[in-house]
Amino acid sequence: MKNISILFIGIILISAPITKLMAQINPLKSQFFENSFLFNSAKAGSDSTSIFSANFNSQWNKLPGSPQIYTVTVNTPINKRMGLGLLLFNDKAGLLSRTSVIGSYSYLVPFTNDISIRFGISAGYLSEDLIYDESITPNKTIDPSLLTFGDSHQDILRAGFGTTFTFKSFEIQASLYNLNRNLRKTNGLKSVDRAGITLLANYVIENKENFTFNILGGYRQINGLSDYFDAGLKIAFNKSIDFSVLYHTNRSTTLGFGYDYRRNFKIHCLYNNEPSEIRGLTGGTFEVALYVPFKL
Template sequence: MKKTETGLPAGEGHQEHKRMKKILIISAMLLLGKSGYSQLNPMGSMYYQNQYLANPAMAGINSGWELSAGYKAQWTAIEYAPAMEAVTAEHGSDNGKVGLGLNLFNDRAGVVQRTSAKASYAYHLPLNGGKSYLDFGLSAGIMDEWVDFNRVRGDLTDPGLYNFNQRGIYFDGDFGLAYRNGGLTVQGALPNLKRFLDRDIRRSVADRSLYMASAGYRFAGGEGSALSAIEPKAVYRGVENYRDIFDA
């Protein structure tokens, strides 16, 4: 009976190869799923402490400089679990009309890593004598996505891994709008415009948000209250190849 290099009969060796291939495919799907999950569960600070993370229109809404940093890790007991880091810098003009920002973001999940660097410009149009504002924001920069071969547990010769990495760095951007009136803030944003406009780089797995819309109202805390303010907020996100998400 003819045997393969593994010592198994030829027929069994072929079946074993097919089983291993299925395992590799399933493993890759799970790892990419983790990557998508991290995008579907972003930093909570983007909704309150640092809204510029989700919407470039919110850059520089306060005069002067603001520096922020955030870190989020999930499933820390699991090897190569999702983790995200973000660093932002914003500057609002003295007249409150112009905002500038810089957003550095890194996302690791499974074998996939994403790093982006974007600069933002926002214009805050005063309405009703400065009692309300209509905000416009645009970010532009670079995005790099790659598979870390040091984390791969499988066939390193898989052409799919190399094809993913060969895409290289590409230009990306975000667009956002907002309306502010007293404690009321209504927002809308289109993150990752490259994915939104170019179907060639979309993948068939659950991935990052296609758009975001939110509405919230900030109530100032009363005199002597332990809370300076409270802000209920509702957020709706459309996600590619996944059901839409409602956060509140």
């Protein structure tokens, strides 16, 4: 029993950095074309109207205790230059649950009618918890060693910075997160949750047949691992129906479909297959998001 307890605790402690690592390796796919506010605070209030979004992401469905991620974002313009945003985030993997609340502020600096740069800052906290109810054994007991989890896992203050450069239909985004800590140790284990950089560049082409083409390239720095690159294309018709495809250098592909109902709300669905090394073992990743514009 003692050996089983030690093994079980080891799995839980290791799962914390793994969950954080997977959030960087396998981020929410909505951040590429639909909701870049998920990674870039400079996008807070960058649209002409306020936007509410809710997102559900389910990974590795073939495995027990597979990760599930829930996010809610609200961002709104204050005036022509300033914007505010709020991101609520919860992910669950096995017995580990992580909750984050992050607020963002952005400011637009226009140079000409076609050229501008927008800066954003974000701050919030991350809380890590064990779901004790799901660790109770059939005889209604709980391993006492689990109760020490909270002694070494505390709420963490987080800060980030983002920027967006726009020139006509061309846009470059850059985001730097976890500014306040480069390396954290958890129970003597090094957590892969250090500052990283995400870059996205996209170019939008519109034609007279009401087709819109969005060409995207991305770069993600993950400290301690190989860097990742992303390339994608989104095709929209009459700004109501769109299809997208993304290729990632972990040898996986993301397919997306979106439907905008009369500008009242939009539903977007995405599926990402597994990297080639584990293809067929995990069931891939499914994601669905709802976007609702509103006026304050």
